[in-house]
Amino acid sequence: MEQKQIAAGIIIHNGKILLAQRKKGKDLEFKWELPGGKLEKGETxxxxLCRELIEELNLKITVKELFMKSEHGYAFGSFVLNTFIAECENPLITKTDAHEQYAWVEPMHLLDYDLAPADIPIVQAYIKSL
Incomplete structure (x- = not known):
């Protein structure tokens, strides 16, 4: 079975990174994550990543570069997580039904959040790269 491809973003605004908290009742409920979603047929x-951020947060971003590619498995499935560095000019999130809450976080404080296991090595690598 082919692994799902996921695009996630280290979304930067004024030096802070966007984290989103997963909703109650979903897999990994209340865990914090780098926002993103599943690749659909026909898209890069x-x-x-741009589509998911518009759909879930109404947030327009500019994707800069691929930061890291990693594989991860959970009881509910495995996937390839493609994490990009991206920027946004306007940090105002006007669509809030996809997650419990959001936070713009200083990089040094990212690991203070209860992150989804797949995001921990990505966040660690990002902090180390600074």
Whole structure:
């Protein structure tokens, strides 16, 4: 079975990174994550990330570069997580039904959040790269 491709973003605004908290009742409920979603047929990974952020947060971003590619498995499935560096000019999130809450976080404080296991090595690598 082919692994799902996921696009996620280290979304930067004024030096802070966007985290989103997963909703109650979903897999990994209340865990914090780098926002993103599943690749749909016919789109590139950067297009996927832009689409997901518009759909879930109404947030327009500019994808800069692929930061890291990693594989991860949970009881509910495995996937390839393609994490991109992206920027946004306007940090105002006007669509809030996809997650419990959001936070713009200083990089040094990212690991203070209860992150989804797949995001921990990505966040660690990002902090180390600074």
């Amino acid at each position: 990974l950067p297009e996927c």
